Amino acid sequence: MKFQVTINRDEDGVWIVECPMIPGCITQGYTQAEAIKNIHEAITLCLEVRSEQGLPLTIETRQLEVAI
Numbered sequence: 001m002k003f004q005v006t007i008n009r010d011e012d013g014v015w016i017v018e019c020p021m022i023p024g025c026i027t028q029g030y031t032q033a034e035a036i037k038n039i040h041e042a043i044t045l046c047l048e049v050r051s052e053q054g055l056p057l058t059i060e061t062r063q064l065e066v067a068i
Helices: 032-052
Strands: 006-009 015-018 026-029
Touching: 006 032, 015 032, 026 032
Parallel strands: none
Antiparallel strands: 006 015, 015 026
């Protein structure tokens, strides 16, 4: 399966990665490479837990561009 993730750098320089299709699936790393490696593990674990709990594995998400 393929999942879209978001990656952002916080004020302290830590990379935060989230998979919006899986509620609560978020991790971090001191480098982009570490953060991306961590999200692979986080996605796998989140899917296992959601499956065990009988929850839908993913939720529908969309990206929209908003002009201000």
